[in-house]
Amino acid sequence: MSIVRWSPRGSWLDLRNEFDRMFDSIFNPRYEEETSLSAFNPAVDIIEEDKAYQIHVELPGLNKDDIKLSVKDNYLSISGEKKRESKIEDKNYQRTERIFGSFQRNFRLSDSVEADKIEAEFKEGILNIVVPKKKESLAKQIEVKVK
Amino acid sequence: MLITRWDPKLALSKYPYFFDRRFDSCLESNEDTLIPDFAPVVDIEEKDKQYVVTVELPGVKKDDVKIDLKDNVLTISGEKKMVRKIDEKNFHQSERIFGSFQRCFRLPELVDQQQISAEFKDGILNIAIPKSVAIQPKTIEIKVK
Numbered sequence: 315m316s317i318v319r320w321s322p323r324g325s326w327l328d329l330r331n332e333f334d335r336m337f338d339s340i341f342n343p344r345y346e347e348e349t350s351l352s353a354f355n356p357a358v359d360i361i362e363e364d365k366a367y368q369i370h371v372e373l374p375g376l377n378k379d380d381i382k383l384s385v386k387d388n389y390l391s392i393s394g395e396k397k398r399e400s401k402i403e404d405k406n407y408q409r410t411e412r413i414f415g416s417f418q419r420n421f422r423l424s425d426s427v428e429a430d431k432i433e434a435e436f437k438e439g440i441l442n443i444v445v446p447k448k449k450e451s452l453a454k455q456i457e458v459k460v461k
Numbered sequence: 462m463l464i465t466r467w468d469p470k471l472a473l474s475k476y477p478y479f480f481d482r483r484f485d486s487c488l489e490s491n492e493d494t495l496i497p498d499f500a501p502v503v504d505i506e507e508k509d510k511q512y513v514v515t516v517e518l519p520g521v522k523k524d525d526v527k528i529d530l531k532d533n534v535l536t537i538s539g540e541k542k543m544v545r546k547i548d549e550k551n552f553h554q555s556e557r558i559f560g561s562f563q564r565c566f567r568l569p570e571l572v573d574q575q576q577i578s579a580e581f582k583d584g585i586l587n588i589a590i591p592k593s594v595a596i597q598p599k600t601i602e603i604k605v606k
Binding site for chain 2: 357358359360361362363367370372373374375376377406407408409410411412413438439440
């Protein structure tokens, strides 16, 4: 598995992750900075295809300009802010289930992807990120000759 | 208009402030309601002249959303489909939920049902429900002599 989700609030059941995180926070302080304490945590799907990884992030109601995508030290970071359409007094709300605020999701990229060629598209509230695999890591078909 | 005594029970049944909880209205409006796969989050906001219902439906096509009004219950239902069929083993991470959805809300009695309008943009469904003229706020000027 090449793209591993980096979880700021990993399950305690996942002991290995917890230990990884402990050691990371000791040896790599930057890791801690990435911790997102936001209540808004968009849902993400990661799908592996033959030539690329597809990352789908649910960001309903955001503008293209409110989303920031960056690659740094082999981490793909998706961050931004979900803003209310208009400033409204709380007393006008009959029901508030939607969550607003800033968000950040980080994913560690493997060496087998081309970080320079990552492309993204935002449509109908879904951010589609395409992370292409390197040519040398593409699946090869080897013909087996039976004599 | 008479000034009558405020009865909290009566207020509950008549007053528009109490929209129903998650599925209650669904069950009372259609007997054959299926349990949906997920319930999208909803904001309901009261403005001077209308109620605005906002539903988060990222990745849902306009044609896959159905808005229904029956016996004063507004039903928002539909299906969130995957763009294409993806083999489960190709998923490295799967947090999004796909499938059928439904939310129902009992509308306050005094709304203009003929004028309800909806707009769908960037994964957000906005439904505007105008209040009937009878409950729109009026400004009365008091003249001091």
